[in-house]
Amino acid sequence: MKKLFYPLMLGLVFAGFSCGKSSIENQTATVAGSAHTPGQSAVVDDDSKPNIVQVAVSSADHSTLVAALKAADYVDALTNVGPFTVFAPTNAAFDALPPGTLDDLVKPENQRKLRDILEYHVLLGAYNPDGFVNGRNLGTADGRSVSVLKAADGSITINGAKIIGTVPASNGIIHVIDQVLLPK
Template sequence: MKTLRTTTHLALTVAAIFILTQCGDRTQSSRGGDGKSGDPQPTAGQSAVKDDQSQKDVVKVAVGSPDHSTLVKAVQIAEYVDVLSNAGPFTVFAPTNAAFDKLPAGTLETLTKPENKAQLRDILEYHVAVASYKPEMLRDGMSLGMANGGSIEIANKDGKIIVNGNATVVATVPASNGIFHVIDGVLLPPGK
C-alpha cells in the first residue's frame, strides 16, 4: 500500500490548518462551563498540547494530508478534534476531499451548519472505531463497531479492503494513537 505524500508545497497550508485546529478547540474547551467571565475554565483540550516531536496522532496525520482538508474542517466543526487527539486507540476511516465531493450537491454545506452539528458528529463517529485495526486485521466479512454505535462491514478481497461496499481503503498511515485508513468514499450511517 502506498503511503500519503506530503509535499513541501503544502507545508504552509498544513501548518496553517494545524494552528487553526488548535485554536478551534477553545470553543470546545469551554463547553463545560457557562463561558462567562469569572468562570475558571482552564485552557484548551488535548489537541492543543505543544509537541512537534512525538509521532503524529490521527488528527495531525489528517492535518498533514493535502487530501483531507475537508475532513479536517468537518472534524473541527463537529468539535471532534480533542477526542481524536486522545490516547485512543483509534481506527479512522478518512474520506478524501474527492470522496466528499462525490456526495450529492449541498450535502456537506447542510451538514456543516451549526444546527446540524449532532448529525455531522454522528457521521464522523461512524468513521472511527475505538481500536487499532491494521489492514491485515480487517478480514473479509468482518463487522466493526464504530464510535457512534453503528457498525460497518468489511470486505477484503486479496488485500483490497472495501468498507460498506462503497469505500475502498487506498492508503494507510500509522499514527501515534491508532491508524489512519484513507478511503475514497464517505460512510453514511444506515438510516441517516
C-alpha cells in the same frame, strides 16, 4: 480540633507562598480568561509521532475532513490517547456527495448529525489491514457497525468504500478511503 486546624492552615499558607505567586496568577488567569478550556488538541509536542488529527491536518487530500472535524467539535476526541482506527475520506470523496450535503452538515444546527457521521468513521482500537477479516462487522464509535469485505486480490472495502492507503499515527491508524461512509 483547634490545635490541629491552625497548624494545618499555617502549613497551607506557607505552601501557597512557596509555590510562587505567578503560578497561581497564571492558573487563575487561564481559567478566568477562557470561556472554553482547550482540550488535548491544544497540546504542542514537536518530538512525538503525529496523532491522527495532526496527520490529517498535514494532508492536502484531507482538508475537508479536517474542516468537518472542527465543525463537529470532534478534534479533541481524536487527539486523545486512543487507540483509534479512522476511515478518512479524501476531499474527492466529500466532493462526490450530493450537492449541498456538506454545506448543510457543517451548519451549527446540524453539528450532532455531522458528529454522528464522523463517529461512524471511527473504530475503538487499532486495526491494521492484515487484521481485517472478510465479512466481519466492526463496531463504530457511534454504536453502529461497518462491514469488511476482503477481495481475493487483497483489496479491502468498508461498507463499499475502498481503502486506498494506510498511515500509522501515535494514537492509532488511519485508513484513507475513497467514499464517505453514511449511516443508514
